[in-house]
Amino acid sequence: MDAYKKAGVDINAGYKLVDEIKKLSHNDALGAFGGMFPLALGQYKKPVLVSGTDGVGTKLLVAIQAGLHETIGIDLVAMCVNDVLAQGAKPLFFLDYLGIGHLDQTQAKEILTGVVNGVSQAGAKLVGGETAEMPDMYQHGHYDLAGFTVGIADQDKLLKTTDLQAGDVLLGLASNGLHSNGFSLVRDILFKQHHYSLDDRLPGCKLDLKHELLRPTRIYVKSVLPLIDQGLIQSIAHITGGGLIENVGRILPADLNAEFDSTSWKMPAIMKKLQTIGQLSFEDMTNTFNLGLGMVLAVRPADKSQVMAELKKAGETVYQVGKLVTGSKKVVIREDAL
């Protein structure tokens, strides 16, 4: 394989990495042509597989610049499994794709440590993956990550927008900062328009920029899934690219509006600073960032207290952030207090 190695692709390094991942994930079956997942279907009458794929966007470039790769895999898993959860499904398994210019074992192991950690947080199983060494595609040290998850739900238990009613309460689950969206804007503001260093700490922020920006996306599966199983959740919006406006808009039926009371929760300091430094309009903010809410749940007023109590018990910070009212599929956030 000398010729191929000289051309920039080290097949043996790839094999060695597979062995590392087997150890990390305690799954010896990794490395087969396809990942296996036996289906236990006893509890499902009409099982539906719910799948999702996502990446982490240019948050990667922050991880690369900072040389901190151990949590970006958590972001990757979070982006995928939270989407599947938002449909009312339980994530079963996960696969990752790592495209990389040059396969550095240490770096790849760090990245995949995050993936394994995320999969564990989601209560899922890592069944496969692909590491593609692509010289000339990625600059040295650069890589892209894509993730893929499959979950399952009973047809009747899938969350539907048609189940929503005027009067339903909107609960917001606190995000862990920026999560994995808006990073091209964040980087533009901090590192192009201005010349902050990753070691700088912005006023009001607890961590320096590299750690503030790289806070891993919160995985809501273990706290929210039991509530879905009990039928206590009507609909879920996972707040990702497009921000609070776009993502809450996606769960609304044609005749309802979502009205947020923006005094009911606090926007994280990092977002406030970005708004100021980047001179962002309120519309820029609401269409790009999660504003501090990683997931928004719609529940019946009668279920609100129980749901809030169980979420807190599961370790979430939860706010009552608004309600559904008769309308025309609009998301209304007044600028008030954020």
Add this chain to the structure above:
Amino acid sequence: MDAYKKAGVDINAGYKLVDEIKKLSHNDALGAFGGMFPLALGQYKKPVLVSGTDGVGTKLLVAIQAGLHETIGIDLVAMCVNDVLAQGAKPLFFLDYLGIGHLDQTQAKEILTGVVNGVSQAGAKLVGGETAEMPDMYQHGHYDLAGFTVGIADQDKLLKTTDLQAGDVLLGLASNGLHSNGFSLVRDILFKQHHYSLDDRLPGCKLDLKHELLRPTRIYVKSVLPLIDQGLIQSIAHITGGGLIENVGRILPADLNAEFDSTSWKMPAIMKKLQTIGQLSFEDMTNTFNLGLGMVLAVRPADKSQVMAELKKAGETVYQVGKLVTGSKKVVIREDAL
């Protein structure tokens, strides 16, 4: 969303693309948080989900250089579904991840046309995907593609290496050229060591280099799956990265060798030329390229004629290329006639 767009990410272009893909794939449900696939389980006693993820490597850079994006999506689907088929499973659905520097609607539509075409060839369904615009990660005009597929098989019908016996016949299914592996080496030889143009035609090759190199990977699902269902196939090796040696080696049990008769099929002209021009050793060749065989099937001698006849009827070119003999998990290809 002005600020985000100025930072290089056009959210609206992404939404428009989703509409295009809905039309191309005739699947209006695309664009939800998760892709849905209802499971019809009547025929399975112990269903196992078999999943695979892959990319197309630096074949992408050839497509990009040539400005020909309509078949690279077929390669993407092929890499994934052939892997799942190799386990004995029927591909059910597919998702794609497109990481791109700047979202060009025309280019993205061409890429996804190939994906939709490949999914159709595999008899599967496109249930979701992600297009991530990542300025600063990819050079202008560059993109990476990852695919994910999930298939299903009955536990007892999964192909197992333990079912193989000495005397089993190896059948080779003709590849459609290089398929999607070895392209870093191919590009090194043709465009770095030498200075061929994509418009050149190599002696012995029917097509100019851009079309020769971009021949789409063959998708074997529809021709091979009926034979698996009939129990006529013992094991399958999908010939990808690592070439004939590595991939056939993966299906062998510890006590068998695979012996190839290299006079029994012809290596494609493009590979012969690459060997000459690149001064590649025979080992380089067997460890990198498919040598003209995109898939190798192990069948019982008694089933050979029926399997070959059915494969031909389904449109495959099939060769009897070797057999399994008592040994130690070695793949033996003599240099003879290739």
